[in-house]
Amino acid sequence: MPRRSDAVVRRGLRHVGRAIAEQPGIFALALLGSSLYGGMTVASAYVIGGVTDRVILPAFDEGATTAAALTLAAVVILAVAVLKIVGILGRRLFAGIMSFRLQADYRRRVTGQYLRLPLSWHQRHPTGQLLSNANSDVESAWFFVSPLPFACGAVVMIGMTVVALLLTDPLLAVVGFVVFPLVFVLNAVYSRAMSPRMARAQQLRAEVSEIAHESFDAALVVKTLGREADETARFAARATELRDGLVAVGRLRGLFDPLMEALPSLGTLAVLLVGAERVVAGTTAAGELVSIAYLFTLLALPIRAIGWVLADLPRALAGFDRVTPVLEATGRTAHGPDPAPGGQRGAALGLRDVGFGYDGAARSILQGVTFEVAAGRTLAVVGPTGAGKSTLAGLLVRLVDPRTGEVLLDGVDLRRLREGEVSSEVAFVAQSTFLFDDTVRDNVTLGAPYDDEQVHAALRIAAAEDFVARLPAGLDTRVGERGASLSGGQRQRLALARAVVRRPRLLVLDDATSAVDPAVEARILDALRAADRPVTVVVVAYRQATIALADEVVWLADGRLVDRGSHAELLARVPGYAQLVRAYQPPEPDAPDRQPAEARA
Known part of the structure; x- marks a missing residue:
């Protein structure tokens, strides 16, 4: 089972690389926006810490502050917020473009294959399955792309955070960093458990689509022979299996999502507990503790983005595994060198x-x-x-x-x-x-x-x-x-x-x-x-x-x-x-x- 889990992770990472290789320019722009957001998130934590040390605490000590200090603090906070907004817009815009371009491109490839492959190939594959390959399977294969630039930007942000935290307070950094290994261990366990469930759900989606298409196409035959009840029962049985499969997926995701949400908060709580003692002991400044705690609070969403990508990879692999046989299918109608005889009369x-x-x-x-x-x-x-x-x-x-x-x-x-x-x-x-x-x-x-x-x-x-x-x-x-x-x-x-x-x-x-x-x-x-x-x-x-x-x-x-x-x-x-x-x-x-x-x- 560990080998199977490793295989899922390796295949998932190769699939991520495939997505980046397909749209390198758009991904670079999305990553730039995400990195800008990450950099400004780290900067905002230190701006808050600096404002605490230079404006808020002196104001409490002296009972007053200056307009210049307040204006400078407001300008810096506003500048960081504006750059963060620009990063968010760039990340979301280009990530969406990348996702929809990949889906459109692969739908064109799949339908192009359908047109190239001979009729004998189509006769071996149910129409419902072919519809599922071109629609839900392609969508599933690239569904993870939307949060991908955010997750990659989060990696950049985490790297910046590691350096900043080690320079600020190595002990608090070590306490907070316990969160990161737990995130990846949790995702490895999740991928191992989710992969077979998602593969089964994708297969059932295709089977439900196939039965529905057959019933719609042959509606007159079904009505003529009085087989409505049998067709309804056949569809209901497969739809029930799909429902149960999706419920199993939802239950596992319902267990995974709260844990992923809780980890950054647990890291923040640990930093505050240890950091409060260090502030009292005088080894850490209050502003530094505020910066570190605030930074871990802000890391919750980027870490969640990594979780989104890793959580969607089993579904993506299941969809791509169903699309790949179509793209790799061989066989086409051979043609000769002769032109048609032509003429103005009917053909013999x-x-x-x-x-x-x-x-x-x-x-x-x-x-x-x-x-x-x-x-x-x-x-x-x-x-x-x-x-x-x-x-x-x-x-x-x-x-x-x-x-x-x-x-x-x-x-x-x-x-x-x-x-x-x-x-x-x-x-x-x-x-x-x-x-x-x-x-x-x-x-x-x-x-x-x-x-x-x-x-x-x-x-x-x-x-x-x-x-x-x-x-x-x-x-x-x-x-x-x-x-x-x-x-x-x-x-x-x-x-x-x-x-x-x-x-x-x-x-x-x-x-x-x-x-x-x-x-x-x-x-x-x-x-x-x-x-x-x-x-x-x-x-x-x-x-x-x-x-x-x-x-x-x-x-x-x-x-x-x-x-x-x-x-x-x-x-x-x-x-x-x-x-x-x-x-x-x-x-x-x-x-x-x-x-x-x-x-x-």
Whole structure:
């Protein structure tokens, strides 16, 4: 256990050094302000002692004092106070800047890693954990930075105090210095006990965030299946563990904080007891005792600042240990040397013996899938749940790469295209639509330099122009978090406009029009075909109304391409296909119900 405690201290000190190395200039300014405060604190003690010896005690002895003496005392006290204020302002201002800069910098690093790492890495890490890494873990990792310059300035102040006290009265100095070893021993014990508790609390924070995010994301599924009570119980159990963990942290801190507060006061009391005897014996002047006692009183807060830093180091290490694996994660999507073929027509799409399986999966999701889609054509991908349709959609836009085979765009393997070329030619609209709490315009453009004419053209193709025109502020209407102010179909049409405005040559829709009226859906696909730059469309679909709009249909089952042809051909020759697509059709009325009322009468 002592080795573990030493390791925590060593790692903590290295982490402090890391913070200073990241922001050396700002830290130097904060330390300068803190050192000025410390120097003026020591000076104020000796000013008080000098005023006691030269103004107050003579006034008691003589029964009077001079205006000059009072004025000089006031000027000196005021000057020291002003310089102390300047030190406090500088310390707090630059310490705050340093803390927030480190947090912002590491959040950018973490999110940059999220964008660089391949989708396969994200699939192994829950979304709630990733949110916790970028938010609470980064905040915890650098939380100690705010009191750090104060603590370093306190070390400078303690050094000045040691020299001053030894020059003033070595015996009283030795009595008072007993406090300092006790402070560091207490902090070592505290760090040893707190480190595992803080690590556990940080882990539980991430797990609570993960469960909450899963429940929010799948709110409709939870409500549909009537699992609200189970999700509530799952969240409550983990939240209770987090509460108990934080209570344990609070109890330990509640024991530590009063002890840290008491130590300087005990040191002051010891100095006064010994010093009073020395004043009576005539070996120490009253002013010197006042200076020393006052100085120990002033040291309470700086010593507490050292305690703040040491107390926060276990939490900082726990947070940094959770952030480091993200920053050190390897793996990224490789890119080739070729440019995209380009052109003014839709892209020709081809798959050759494509196979894919997720890491750790017992079986392959796709096996030996081969087909072609001519430029400008519309292909519907149909299959039962778990057939691999969404995985296939991800392969077409290179969210993942196949384990075997090739995905070709105009005859070029997607893996050979340069970085950014796939996204310039291909657009993807997922079933789960995500809109930002921003305006309609910004949700369509995502900050890209598209003008309003291009935005309106995309909205027109997505059959969204009419409802956007009816919004209170048109394109400038804020849609709320996740598009809360819009219906499901409206959200899907905005997401489709977001893809269309980029003028892709291949558009992949993963059941992205499921909430749209079939008549509107037909308008959208007709508009895509009639656009000045016709688009090749691959749509994952269930509804017969959607499938019937496609030029050709691919039937997937158990990860294999079982059949392909027109909708009518597959209905006639594939029983599983007919059963699936008809399951989503409303039942036709019985024969008697179709007769006129008069005939039934």
